Amino acid sequence: MDTSIDFSMLSPYNLIKLGGYLVEYQRQKRFIINVLFIALIALLVYVTLEYALKLFSPFLIAFIVAYSLRRPSRFLARSIGLPYKLIALLMVLLFYCTIGVLISLLGVKLISAIADFVSSLPPFYKDQIVPSLSSFYGEIEEAVSRMDPTLIPVLNDLFTQLIQSIGELISNLSVKIVAVISGYASSLPILFIRLVIMLISTFFIAADYDMLIGFAARQIPDRFRDLMREIKRYVVGTLFVCIRSYALIMSITFIELSIGFTIIGIGKPLLIAVLIALFDILPVLGTGGIMVPWIVVSAIQSNYSLALGLLILYIVITIVRNIIEPKIVGSQIGLHPVVTLVSLFVGAQLFGVIGLFGFPITLSLLRHLNETGAIKLFK
DSSP states (O other), rough: OOOEEEOOGOOOHHHHHHHHHHHHHHHHHHHHHHHHHHHHHHHHHIIIIIIIISSSSSHHHHHHHHHHHHHHHHHHHHHOOOOHHHHHHHHHHHHHHHHHHHHHHHHHHHHHHHHHHHHHHHHHIIIIIHHHHHHHHHHHHHHHHOGGGGGGHHHHHHHHHHHHHHHHHHHHHHHHHHHHHHHHHHHHHHHHHHHHHHHHHHHHHHHHHHHHHHHHHTSSOOHHHHHHHHHHHHHHHHHHHHHHHHHHHHHHHHHHHHHHHHHOOSSSSSHHHHHHHHTTSSSSSSTTTHHHHHHHHHHTTTTTHHHHHHHHHHHHHHHHHHHHHHHHHHHHHOHHHHHHHHHHHHHHHHHHHHHHHHHHHHHHHHHHHHHSSSSSSOO
């Protein structure tokens, strides 16, 4: 049975109508394909960041280190006249020794600071928090007694419960800090194994970088090779642009903190501003990780002028950061500020610091590939 359509039997009106149906069908088909393609990319990015990145992180870090040391190693090999592999191995050894010494020194200081902090919590609670709350309670009790003396017993019960709750909170905080440190200590053997694997991998990748890259490139089909080169070029360039953008944001935060601390009268404003500005890049802690506890402690110690000054400074920094971050990062990587803000928020919520960089870069890469015609996702 012949099911073909004889278009010569159709009237011009029906032909035009059929053509419209075909155009609409093709449009819907392209839309569905694009949606599925974007969903597939999103799924691959999620799986990569959530699972594969953790699993292959020693090898990924090893590759990044080897890639970063490649040009200095070649320059030294040509200048000194020694074999490239020997120079590459020495550079890797020097790099990890330097990083190891810095981490060890910072780790010792950090552990010492945490130990001092934990040991100072009970005396701080006894000598600072309880007297401040008692003084504050005395003022409230005096005011309430003038209005309605029958409320004093209820107020006493509330105050007792508050003191007990704060005491339990500080006690639990000390226990949790010790538990976290113990957890990290128990994971040291696994961490040591990962570090050894990363170190050995870096040695081999640095020594045979060109051979490994050449082998990987030969496995890519010819029709995708140019696309992969373009992705590599754009991702590396955009990553450095993102780093430069966040360095600018941290510099602005440092300037704001320095001016604010100087006006408030904080000692060593530049040093404290540098330390807090470094925390500004962290999506969970940020400046609030230091400023908010500082404000609370100052208020508990009845230093209300300092607490108010720090609160105003923190609000200003937060507002300025939320305004300039999407504009600076978006303008550098070619995204609209709203799109940049959404990608920063979603990336930070899902994957922390990695997502903070990874999501905007991924969206910027898709936009670039779409504009160059490598893929067709958006109009």
